Amino acid sequence: MSQSNTRQNPAFYALIAVLVIMAIGPVLLMFVNSFKLDVDIISGTSGLLFLPTIQNYEKALCDVLWYEPSHVEFCSLKFGGAFINSLIIALVSTVLTLIIGCMAAYALVRFRFMGRDTVSMSTLMVRMVPPAVLLVPVFGLWNNEFCLDKEGLIGGFIRDTMGGRGDVCLAGTHSGIILIYVAMNLPFVIWILQSFIVQIPRSLEEAARVDGAGPFQVFFKVVLPLIKPGLAAAAIFTFRIAWNEYLLASALSDRDTKTVPILIVNNMSEFNVEWGVIMATGMLLAIPPIIFTLFASRQIITGMTAGAVKG
Template structure:
């Protein structure tokens, strides 16, 4: 603990290297496998990481986006390409909606002193508790029979927005509290109406908070399987649903499915490297008081 002795012993560095290998290893293995042909996967003499890579798996998966026709693909199965587009649509729209609506609500709660922060954190906590599996039955029933939203984008987007709202409101509140009220008063003096104050003054200031909230919302919408599986139809399936559908087949083509998994994993991995600090803040927010 002593501050001067910064020379750590080698065992310490060995531990750190081991930890990094352990946490990245499975992901690296998936990446490596996604560049392997199925023959190589089943050939025990081909090592896990050092082999001649091929992009054939990615060509198979993304065949309907390619401008050329890969010769090894006899029949182009558009399922995954379509699912990728669906996932993007659902993820982006629900993130946009959640942020807009959540931001407005958070602003009202802070500036007009509605409910206390305590009530909002309590709701957030309660929402964190509800497992998606619990929402499965009622959401399926209501969306199908009452709202008529089954098999549409709107249905999936609606439930993701609702699931993410409490958390987004809660995290944005803590950013809005820090916006100096004088700034808003000055804008109002100049004749701005409440909506202008909100969109032109407050929003630009809380951008870091919006970024954190956006990452969390998009990640949940992008990764979620259970509700998407119950609500989506043939043409609105998202990527996680197609992955689960394809692994129930008896003969798994590991290279292709790893390429699919990798494509699903890439956006969250990118976010992690770009904004790990905000992610950690959001992740630890429930336990360490903010």
């Protein structure tokens, strides 16, 4: 509707202001509170009149700080370690999903031995499966079946070098969590990338092949550079899910492979809630998605509409 010539009603701008406040208000509130002492949060000196402090962040990050903050007596929160775990898991699963998904999408489009219908159907079917449904089988399989015998060659080697007892299982390792994230995200990534690959003219690839490029060269040198926007959208969605997921990670991780969401939930359910520190950890977890949103919102919207409207 082009009504740009008519002046907009002031009430209209008021409405937009209200919407913006509603959308980002809670996030801003968390941001502000993460710089407050617990006393200030509870006593109700609300508003912006307070002395900002980074104590909460120091407390949260105490295990990776290079100095010892004077107000932290005992570093109970292993946030830094969890943050690194989260980063490893999210980055590796994003990269793997993109590579594998890209290859699969290319094969499906160019060699068409399964119709687009099959792909869109399986995408939708997997989208339908809630993580909670995967909880039981993944817990059972990763702990009991996907194991290497400790007497065996590789399992024995791992036990000898890393220590520990029992068979070597996927549960409790980074790779165990990464595997399920890759599997969960693959159909969606294949679906999005497929819709981008379809738009590449075939003649371009044939020209490259005439010039003597093999199928792999065509893929890496011709196709990949052309689907960068699709790759960006797919990467953001995969990263977001791997970064934010709680349930499956909590079933599969052990003490050393905890991710940030698990840490936050564990901290929440304790009796005495330290709001300041919790808000600081929440803010740290929210920062990467916020950055993505601010810098790549166009790709996100592309991915969302491609994933929903055409799916």
